[in-house]
Amino acid sequence: MKEPLPLAAIVGQNARAHRKHYGATLEDVAKSASRLGLRWNTGRVGDLESGRIPATLPTLFVLAQALGEVTKKHVSIADLVWYDGWVELNPSLTIRGETLKESLEGEPVELVARDIHGQVEQIFGIFEDIRRMHQDTWGNVPEELQHKDPQEVARIAATAGVAERRLCKDFSIDPQALAALSLHLWGRSFSKERDRRAGEGANAQRRGRVSRELKSEIETYLESGTERGDGQ
Known part of the structure; x- marks a missing residue:
């Protein structure tokens, strides 16, 4: 399994990969996110893609909508957090990416030992x-x-x-x-x-x-x- 990464870094990687795959620009995402209340510019989108913006629920929600609008492809919050490795949620808790994705798809949050790093x-x-x-x-x-x-x-x-x-x-x-x-x-x-x-x-x-x-x-x-x- 891949080494642990902070959640913000994973969201940034996934957002950038989706944007580039479908030919959208930083400006496209910034304009869409701004219309949805985030008041982002291209620099702010770049910060997010570099993992420098906290992955809060409101940010993830608007980001998924903005990426969906500019790429014409549906994006879920689970898509944004998906990582085939360990996800660092805070300094004391790092869990499997699969577990996090499942919880966002409706599964109950019930961590067992194999879900927690170490x-x-x-x-x-x-x-x-x-x-x-x-x-x-x-x-x-x-x-x-x-x-x-x-x-x-x-x-x-x-x-x-x-x-x-x-x-x-x-x-x-x-x-x-x-x-x-x-x-x-x-x-x-x-x-x-x-x-x-x-x-x-x-x-x-x-x-x-x-x-x-x-x-x-x-x-x-x-x-x-x-x-x-x-x-x-």
Whole structure:
């Protein structure tokens, strides 16, 4: 994945590429943006394309309209922020470009570790510390799960979302323990396995039914571990 870039720089790159591709000039964009209330001149458009203007929502909205007018091609705000790499939103948060684009296309904002720059690597590094700190909650799962490859477990944990957090509460287990269990049972997270079994475009009722089936599989496995004397 490409190196992180500030959002303003990405917007500037995308705006310039779109403008040039369709033969529009800086003056064309400036005039259109000015009519829409931004009072821009060619220098101001140049500043934007160089990443020197903050990518605020009002600016993005007017810019998308202005570019659409001068190129006769529809431009969305999602188009302006798209980047096949990491997007720096502020000094403390850098996320995947795909995640940002999806959120602007209507997907709920629900960041997981893989969406945030550096989070997966941190999970790899602290996995064993977390396991030692939460021996009480790891103790609720069969012992064989405690010896799974830490990096594979971290990979599963990095895709966890709301469904996994609920399961951790229901079964009183640590998120990494749930990730190890999911890896053992399905080779993927609970959410990923639910979506795979439910099928593309499944409705809420179908997804709920599959979720209950998967939860039952977890219960069966944990009960079998108790019968073997594991996790005690």
